[in-house]
Amino acid sequence: MQKKNCDACTSIMVGKKAALAGTPIISRNEDRVKAIEPKRFIVQPAVDGRDETYISPYNKLTVEMPTAGMRYTSLPSLDQSAGPNEEAGINEANVAASFTESVYANDRVLAYDPFIKNGLAEDSLCTLVLPFIHSAREGVSYTGKLIEKYGSTEGNGMQFADQDEVWYMEVVTGHQWVAVRIPDDCYAVTPNQVAIEDIDFNSPDDYMWAPQIREFVEQHQLNPDDDKWNFRHIFGTSTQKDRHHNTPRTWFAQRYLSPVAAKGQEPEDNDMPFIRKAEFKIAVEDVQYVLKSHFNETKYDPMGTAPERKTYRAISLSRTAESHILQLRDPQQFQTSIHWQELGVPAFNPYVPFFANATDTDESYRVVPNKMDLKSAYWLNEALAEVVESHYNDFIEQDEDYQKELNEWGRRKIEEVDQKAQTLTGEELTAYLTAQNHAIASHYNQRTKELLFDLLTQGCELSQMSFKMDPNL
Numbered sequence: 001m002q003k004k005n006c007d008a009c010t011s012i013m014v015g016k017k018a019a020l021a022g023t024p025i026i027s028r029n030e031d032r033v034k035a036i037e038p039k040r041f042i043v044q045p046a047v048d049g050r051d052e053t054y055i056s057p058y059n060k061l062t063v064e065m066p067t068a069g070m071r072y073t074s075l076p077s078l079d080q081s082a083g084p085n086e087e088a089g090i091n092e093a094n095v096a097a098s099f100t101e102s103v104y105a106n107d108r109v110l111a112y113d114p115f116i117k118n119g120l121a122e123d124s125l126c127t128l129v130l131p132f133i134h135s136a137r138e139g140v141s142y143t144g145k146l147i148e149k150y151g152s153t154e155g156n157g158m159q160f161a162d163q164d165e166v167w168y169m170e171v172v173t174g175h176q177w178v179a180v181r182i183p184d185d186c187y188a189v190t191p192n193q194v195a196i197e198d199i200d201f202n203s204p205d206d207y208m209w210a211p212q213i214r215e216f217v218e219q220h221q222l223n224p225d226d227d228k229w230n231f232r233h234i235f236g237t238s239t240q241k242d243r244h245h246n247t248p249r250t251w252f253a254q255r256y257l258s259p260v261a262a263k264g265q266e267p268e269d270n271d272m273p274f275i276r277k278a279e280f281k282i283a284v285e286d287v288q289y290v291l292k293s294h295f296n297e298t299k300y301d302p303m304g305t306a307p308e309r310k311t312y313r314a315i316s317l318s319r320t321a322e323s324h325i326l327q328l329r330d331p332q333q334f335q336t337s338i339h340w341q342e343l344g345v346p347a348f349n350p351y352v353p354f355f356a357n358a359t360d361t362d363e364s365y366r367v368v369p370n371k372m373d374l375k376s377a378y379w380l381n382e383a384l385a386e387v388v389e390s391h392y393n394d395f396i397e398q399d400e401d402y403q404k405e406l407n408e409w410g411r412r413k414i415e416e417v418d419q420k421a422q423t424l425t426g427e428e429l430t431a432y433l434t435a436q437n438h439a440i441a442s443h444y445n446q447r448t449k450e451l452l453f454d455l456l457t458q459g460c461e462l463s464q465m466s467f468k469m470d471p472n473l
Contacts, residue, residue, distance in 0.1 A: 008032075010191050010249050010315050011101045012287050013159055013166045017184040018278035024166045026159040027287050027325040028098045029315065029346060030075070030087055037321040038078035038378050039087075041341050041365040043358055044131070046071040046092065058083040058123040059153055063146075069131030073339050073356050075322055078368050083123025086130075088324050090337050090356035093134045094163060096326035099125040101157030103194050105172040105235045112220045113173035116151030120171075125156065136160035136167045140179040140208050143169060148211065151175055157190055163328050169208075170196050172235045176216060179208040180275075187257060187282060188275045189290075191249035191315075194236030195274040199229050232274075243268040248300065248312035253290045257282065267300065267312055284325055284340060284351075285407060291323050292316050292346040303392050316347040318389075322378075325351060335429065336421055338414065341365070344381035348388045348399055350406040352377075352444045353414055355433035362441035374452075377445060384452045391462050395455050402451045406444060413440060 014025040030039070047069045054063045057080065073089035088098035100122035120128070120143075128146060133139040139160030151174045158169045169179035172194055180196050182188050188195070199207050201214065210216075217223050222234050248267035255262050258276045265272055294314035299306035302314055316323075325340035340351040343365070354361070364377040372379045388395045417436050424432055 008192055008245075008313075008319075009101045010189070010253075010291065011098065011157060011159060011168075012187065012189050012253065012290060013161070013168060013182050014187045014278070014282050014287065015166055015182050015184040016164065018187050018282055020281040020283040021327065021329075023163055023330060024161040024328045025282070025284065025287060025325060026096055026098050026161045026166060027291060027323070027340075028088065028101060028159070029291050029317075029323045030100070030321050031317055031319050032321045033319065035318050036382070037319075038368045038370075039075050039322040039343060040078060040368050040378075041322075041343070041354075041361050042074050042076065043360055044072050044074045044086075044089075045359070047131075054124070054128065056083050056118075056121065056124050057081060059118045059121055061118050061120065061124055061150060061153075063124075063128055063150070065128075066132055071359070072130050073354070073358075073361075074126065074130075075324065075341075078370070083121070084127050085123050086126035087322075088126065088326065089130055090326055090328075090339050091130050091133070092357075094328065094331045094335065094337055094356075095130075095133050095135060095139065096159075096161045096328055096337070096356075097126065097130050097133070097139055098159045098324065098326065099129070099156065101159075101190055102192050103155040103157050103170055103172060103190075104192070104237050105155055105194065106237050108220075109173050109176070109222055109235050112222075113175055113216065115153050116174045117153065119151035119153040119174065120146055121153035122156055125158065133160070136162045136165045137181075137208075140167050140169050143171075144177060144179075144208065144210065147171055147175060147177060152177075155194075157195070161326065161328050163330050167208075168196065170194060170231070170235075175210060176213050176235070177210045178213065178231050181206045182275060183277075186275050186277050189250050189253040189257075190274065191246045193242055193246045193250075194232050196231045197274055199231055201229070238270050243270065244311070245313045247272065248295070249315050252293060252295055252298070252315065256290060256293075257286065284327060287325050288340075288346075288351055288407075290315065291325070294347055303389075316345060318345055318385075320345050323351070326356075336414075336418060336433065342381070343378040345385040345389075348385040349381040349448075350403045350410075350444060352406075352440060353410045354437045354440065355417070357430050358434040358437050359430060360434050360437075362438045364441055364445055374449065377441065380445060380448050380452070384448055384455075387452060387455050387459065391455075391459055394458070394462060398451065398455065402447065406447060409443065410440070413443075
């Protein structure tokens with residue numbers, strides 16, 4: 001089965017010492033084929049005593065589910081006909097995962113280990129893994145065992161994080177995969193390419209791999225290098241599509257996050273490093289900036305006027321269905337890890353901080369009608385994005401001010417909630433954080449409606465069908 005190519009995403013991972021808050025971050029834009037692919041933000045409840053077989057609506061993968069599973073935040077598609085596509089979330093064990101960064105292997109390796117028609121695919125990964133893992137490292141090993149048993153239908157990159165570690169895993173053929181621990185003082189960016197580079201098989205604390213991968217490479221004479229075992233060189237691609245669709249996103253992100261080390265890199269450089277040491281402490285707002293970006297302040301910005309504006313595929317797109325930033329916090333800090341969630345086009349909409357230790361989400365995120373309805377956060381954000389883009393030069397400054405205002409409000413709200421959370425534990429804490437999530441959603445929705453209606457009113461004066469009017473007429 002060929003890759004569906006539904007998720008053409010951008011992922012950013014930040015180690016705990018590289019992060020301003022001192023705890024790990026994983027994040028991703030979920031980009032889809034169609035401009036309208038509604039997503040929901042929900043909490044999946046814990047289960048116990050279950051007797052259930054999972055059957056994928058997409059490819060009929062059949063898996064006997066464990067009897068018990070933890071509660072977790074989730075981002076399922078509104079249309080479930082091709083599977084749940086839950087994408088990402090944070091579970092009760094304070095473990096975060098983001099699953100479906102599409103990656104592509106070369107034809108040499110696929111010739112010897114093709115994809116499995118009814119194996120693991122992006123529609124099922126979150127559902128079959130996140131409720132059952134208790135650490136980032138276990139996330140890799142658990143997924144690896146599923147791949148060994150069922151095979152993979154497509155190439156996927158997966159991020160796992162707990163309060164101490166960040167791991168990135170790439171599954172690139174029917175059964176072959178590797179994973180690397182992102183060093184604590186580093187960050188990593190990946191844009192739909194095989195990204196992982198040199199593997200040190202003598203360092204199992206920092207690398208993990210499919211059981212027979214070295215024998216597979218040696219048997220089929222797949223390693224092009226004499227002196228190293230570089231996963232990207234062996235399994236990856238280097239094509240015109242990579243240099244126009246993928247590498248420019250790494251270039252822009254590293255240009256911002258590593259202005260010294262990345263100086264001189266060009267958008268089409270094919271060997272930009274996957275992992276870079278942070279040159280400054282990376283805040284959630286820095287991750288937001290990159291995920292929201294469309295090559296801002298360069299000649300490649302599609303919202304600009306330069307001839308090169310359509311040369312490369314940008315990071316934030318009209319096809320972005322949602323964007324998430326999963327900020328792990330120490331479980332001793334009142335179990336208040338934060339699932340920052342944006343629905344729709346990130347360039348124009350805010351990231352909303354929700355506490356992952358909750359039993360429910362707001363109705364505006366949980367219920368998404370098939371047609372536009374401003375009671376829905378997804379549709380509200382889509383409406384705002386359409387209005388701002390339609391009069392970009394007139395409205396973008398107000399839109400950016402609104403996002404900045406809400407970021408400030410969000411930080412203050414988190415601090416306020418943390419103060420109260422210190423006095424609570426167990427179910428009382430979870431109930432409190434759930435209630436605060438509803439209040440947070442209400443505030444963001446209200447501010448978004450106010451801006452939307454204001455811009456719609458201003459837009460009445462911006463019609464192309466206008467003319468200088470005589471006030472005496």
